[in-house]
Amino acid sequence: GNSVTQMEGPVTLSEEAFLTINCTYTATGYPSLFWYVQYPGEGLQLLLKATKADDKGSNKGFEATYRKETTSFHLEKGSVQVSDSAVYFCAPSNDMRFGAGTRLTVKP
Amino acid sequence: NAGVMQNPRHLVRRRGQEARLRCSPMKGHSHVYWYRQLPEEGLKFMVYLQKENIIDESGMPKERFSAEFPKEGPSILRIQQVVRGDSAAYFCASSPLGTIPNEQFFGPGTRLTVL
Numbered sequence: 001g002n003s004v005t006q007m008e009g010p011v012t013l014s015e016e017a018f019l020t021i022n023c024t025y026t027a028t029g030y031p032s033l034f035w036y037v038q039y040p041g042e043g044l045q046l047l048l049k050a051t052k053a054d055d056k057g058s059n060k061g062f063e064a065t066y067r068k069e070t071t072s073f074h075l076e077k078g079s080v081q082v083s084d085s086a087v088y089f090c091a092p093s094n095d096m097r098f099g100a101g102t103r104l105t106v107k108p
Numbered sequence: 109n110a111g112v113m114q115n116p117r118h119l120v121r122r123r124g125q126e127a128r129l130r131c132s133p134m135k136g137h138s139h140v141y142w143y144r145q146l147p148e149e150g151l152k153f154m155v156y157l158q159k160e161n162i163i164d165e166s167g168m169p170k171e172r173f174s175a176e177f178p179k180e181g182p183s184i185l186r187i188q189q190v191v192r193g194d195s196a197a198y199f200c201a202s203s204p205l206g207t208i209p210n211e212q213f214f215g216p217g218t219r220l221t222v223l
Binding site: 034036042043044045046049087089093096097098099100101 | 143212
């Protein structure tokens with residue numbers, strides 16, 4: 001089956017800092033990979049996705065590249081904002097187990 | 109196209125009562141998933157349903173919890189004889205049949221408080 005190992009939080013950064021949240025996967029075959037974000041008091045929403053190796057997903061300044069050679073899908077943002085404070089979940093397709101996520105707090 | 113709807117958004121029950129949580133998937137979606145999230149914790153998978161079928165209930169507690177997704181109407185998560193430990197946010201997600209990648213669309217959640 002598919003599973004991911006995600007960097008544990010919490011992560012606290014100052015505004016405009018660089019963000020990396022690590023995610024590595026183990027999979028049979030090559031699943032699609034997702035990053036979801038959960039803002040306070042809300043449900044999860046898809047942030048970005050990549051469907052095959054070397055694909056780069058991007059949205060709202062966030063990026064993640066599907067790297068087959070390192071089995072990774074690390075989430076990055078060059079300059080975080082206070083509004084990025086949320087919990088981030090990495091997930092492969094067809095796996096319903098999201099795990100604990102990584103809580104990010106950005107301070108002004 | 110309305111998103112995934114959940115109601116009620118907030119539900120208060122006393123110990124021993126029943127809680128019924130409803131989820132209306134996005135139009136055209138035939139797969140529904142239920143998750144539980146305790147405060148400051150991650151999302152815990154409970155059950156995966158298709159219309160009139162339970163596909164995977166491996167995350168569902170064996171007692172007091174049940175789920176259904178009838179041919180017509182919303183999916184229902186039912187918790188009988190609630191206890192304080194059932195207090196949590198319950199999220200529903202839906203996905204369309206046979207879509208790759210299997211992106212899930214989440215509802216806003218129902219926050220259950222057991223007094």
